[in-house]
Amino acid sequence: MISSEHQRTFLERVQTRTARLGIIGLGYVGLPLAVVFAEAGFHVVGIDLDTRKVAALTHGESYIEDIPTARLAPLTHAGRLVATSDFAALRECDAVSICVPTPLRKTGDPDISFIIAATEQIAHYLHPGMLVVLESTTYPGTTTEVILPRLSAHEAALRVGEDFFLCFSPERVDPGRTDWTTVNTPKVMGGVTPQCLQAGLALYGAALQTVVPVSSTEAAEMTKLLENTFRAVNIGMANEMLLMCERLGLDAWEVIEAAATKPFGFMKFTPGPGLGGHCIPIDPLYLSWKLRTLNYRAQFIELASEINTAMPRYWARKVQDALNEVSKAIKGSHVLVLGVAYKKDISDMRESPALDIIHLLQQQGALVSYHDPYVPSFHYERIVMECVADLDAALTSADCVVVATDHSAYDWAAIGRQARLVVDTRRVVRKPALGG
Ligand SMILES: NC(=O)c1ccc[n+]([C@@H]2O[C@H](COP(=O)([O-])OP(=O)(O)OC[C@H]3O[C@@H](n4cnc5c(N)ncnc54)[C@H](O)[C@@H]3O)[C@@H](O)[C@H]2O)c1
Missing domain, CATH: 1.10.1040.10 (N-(1-d-carboxylethyl)-l-norvaline Dehydrogenase; domain 2)
Structure with a gap:
């Protein structure tokens, strides 16, 4: 089914591990992917606009919990994984994976501006035999309606499926997880044409255990x-x-x-x-x-x-009700929030409901402090907070303790004994017992 000389060359370069891979966006998704491809024997160039990330990687230092520095450093020191902010590195790449953010606009509509910016950079350096894979989560149609026209407009002479290849392969990484990783989590792949899919399967199949083909990028x-x-x-x-x-x-x-x-x-x-x-x-x-x-x-x-x-508002009301039960007003009460990361055992606070709970409690006049073993301090909109230094003292002095994130490091039984009042959004302090 090999359709062109360009495809043959690409497949050969993958097979012999001489293919060079570019990864745009070195965050929770892009960095683990870069490491996995480098470990599989490919030369990887990571491109990120964040110069602090590029500097850290250049020194072999990781900023993602799932990638220990001890795993990253040998790859960067051997020159197998390099980081840069210069998109000209794509000139030398046989393939490029896009791992940039896909947030929402203030209006709640998709913000695909990061995908567009990355695509326009790739378009400058698109060359015969190149594979482009979008990994960022997005709505059906993005690859063919947003990426393909921009690549084709720049290089009208290059035909998709013959001269270059385009795929969508969603990322499934679950940060903090150790049983299912980038390598052993099956990866779905769709191509714009069967030849595109073949190129995508070949590259990803060389580094990941299972790649699952589907009929289209959509x-x-x-x-x-x-x-x-x-x-x-x-x-x-x-x-x-x-x-x-x-x-x-x-x-x-x-x-x-x-x-x-x-x-x-x-x-x-x-x-x-x-x-x-x-x-x-x-x-x-x-x-x-x-x-x-x-x-x-x-x-x-x-x-x-x-x-x-609506759940953060529900839990903020629970705090108010609990304090009311012991004849205390929420205004002026000391409330300690345990865990501000959005889920356990990681530091990621993006969209964390704990932030909404803190905001709602502060709005009602509560004196809120927090503890999180992974978050020493944070600045979110107008909330600037530092983790309490002494957890035991904070637990015993708080009028109410709110469990927002169930980090494994916490001793829930001890917390249950120390706290005067607990509002437990995760139901970890007093676990439900069947037949009890
Ligand atoms: N984090 C997850 O658990 C997860 C899981 C599955 C899928 N995803 C999806 O993967 C995508 C990436 O998510 P993430 O969590 O890795 O994001 P992230 O914010 O951790 O990393 C994105 C990186 O892209 C960089 N970047 C932004 N625009 C750029 C550009 N034009 N050129 C180069 N670099 C650029 C940023 O500086 C940042 O380092 C999103 O679409 C997300 O929905 C994330």
Whole structure:
């Protein structure tokens, strides 16, 4: 099925590990990918606009928890992985993967400006035999409607599928996870043409254990959105289960644990403080936006988003109610928030619901402090805070302790003994017991 000399050369260079790979965006997704390709024997050039990241990598220092410096340094010292802010490095690359952010605009619409900026840089250096792979999560159609026309407009003489190759392959990395990593998590790949797919499968198959082909870039884009919408909707349902159980005088966690004993047909999701991270709160909105352009309302996504975004307010009210029970006003009470990262055992605070809870409590006059073993200090909009130095003292002196993130480092039994009042969004201090 080899369609051209360019494709043959590309496949040969992959096979002999002489192919050079560029990775644009060296964050949570791009850096682990760069390391994995370098470890597989390829020469990797990481390109990032953030000069601090480039400087750190040039010194062999990692800033991503999943990539220890001890793993990175030998690759950078051997020149197998180099970092730069200069896109001219793409001139020498046989392939380039785009791993830039895809946030939302203030209006809630997709912001694909980072993808466009990266594509325009690639277009300058597009050359025969080059493979371009988009990894950033985005709405179905981005690869063919946004990237392909920009590449083709720049180099009209180069035909996709013959002279250059274009694929979409969604990233599934779950930061902090050690059992499923970049190498062993199956990777879905769609190509603009069968030849594009073949090139994508060859390159990624040389570094990753399993690459799963799908029929188009749109199918690959939609696969990622299905995965994250599945999570957002199920978390939304677990959160609504909490609200419904409360009305019925039931313990939602007990009910969920009991349902989870069913060995088939049920997957456990638990209530919590709300959605966090760069993916689950955002990605489904890329899909609902795209569907709106086609006059279709994505009802599950909208409902889940509504329920999940209301959770920080629910928990702030729980703090108020708990203080009220002991005849205290929220105004002037000392509230200690445990965990500000969006999920356990990492430092990432993007979209963390803990920030909304802190903001809501402060708005009501609470004197809020926080502790997080991974976050020494933070600055978020108008909130500037430093982690309390003495956790034990903070626990015993707080009028109320809010568990926002269930980091494994915490001793929940001890926290339960020390705290006067606990509002536990993760249900870790007093775990639900079946039959109790
Ligand atoms: N973080 C995750 O867990 C995760 C998981 C799966 C998918 N994704 C998706 O992967 C993509 C990247 O996410 P991330 O978490 O790695 O983001 P990140 O913010 O950690 O990293 C993105 C990097 O891209 C750089 N960058 C931005 N614009 C650039 C440009 N024009 N040229 C070069 N560099 C540029 C930034 O400086 C930053 O270092 C997003 O689409 C995200 O939705 C993320």
